[in-house]
Amino acid sequence: MAENKVQTAKYEKKLKVKKNDVVMVIAGKEKGKSGKVLRVLKKKDRVIVEKLNMVKRHLRPGRYSQEGGILEREAPIHVSNVMLLCPKCTKPTRVGYKFLDDGKKVRTCKKCGEVIEG
Numbered sequence: 001m002a003e004n005k006v007q008t009a010k011y012e013k014k015l016k017v018k019k020n021d022v023v024m025v026i027a028g029k030e031k032g033k034s035g036k037v038l039r040v041l042k043k044k045d046r047v048i049v050e051k052l053n054m055v056k057r058h059l060r061p062g063r064y065s066q067e068g069g070i071l072e073r074e075a076p077i078h079v080s081n082v083m084l085l086c087p088k089c090t091k092p093t094r095v096g097y098k099f100l101d102d103g104k105k106v107r108t109c110k111k112c113g114e115v116i117e118g
Contacts, residue, residue, distance in 0.1 A: 012042070013042045013043075015042060015047075015079055016084065016095040016107065017040060017047055017079055017082065017084060018037065018040065019037055019038070019039065019040055020036060020037060021037045021085075022034060022037075022084075022085045022087075023035065023036075023037055023047070023049060023082040023083060023084055023092075024082065024083050024092040025052060025077065025081060026081060026082065026083050026092060027081040028053075028077070028081055030052045030053055030077070033052055034085055035049040035050040035051050036049070036050045037049055037050075038050050038074065041076055045078060045079050046077060046078055047076065047077055047079055047082060048075070048077070049074065049077060049082065050074065052074065052077065053074055053075045053076070054072050054073065054074060054075070055072070055073065055074075055075045056070050056071070057070070057072075058070055058071075059071050084116070086111060086112060086114060086116065087114070087116065087117070088109065088112055088114040089109065089111055089112045089114070091111055093109045093111045093112075094110040095107050095108070095116070096108045096109075100115075
């Protein structure tokens with residue numbers, strides 16, 4: 001029987017979205033909503049966005065939490081379904097890169113050309 005295994009790349013993936021970026025969801029049930037990125041899961045090409053894609057997890061009483069119950073928490077969203085919000089023009093935008101005069105590589109907004117801090 002064939003097992004489904006996630007194939008890992010031999011190189012480090014470069015995602016254009018980083019932790020603490022503000023992103024907008026462009027596809028799926030949360031389309032049009034925006035939030036801050038809490039975690040980036042590079043191996044799975046997914047991001048966890050604050051207060052978006054909430055799912056319910058059923059937790060049994062255990063050693064660490066004496067109470068069981070139903071917890072609501074964020075589930076990962078595929079990185080292709082989110083776009084970075086430009087801090088200057090406040091629109092969802094693609095990300096470009098350019099080098100500053102001192103040789104530092106920075107992310108830029110493709111719509112207004114502004115440097116994105118982060």
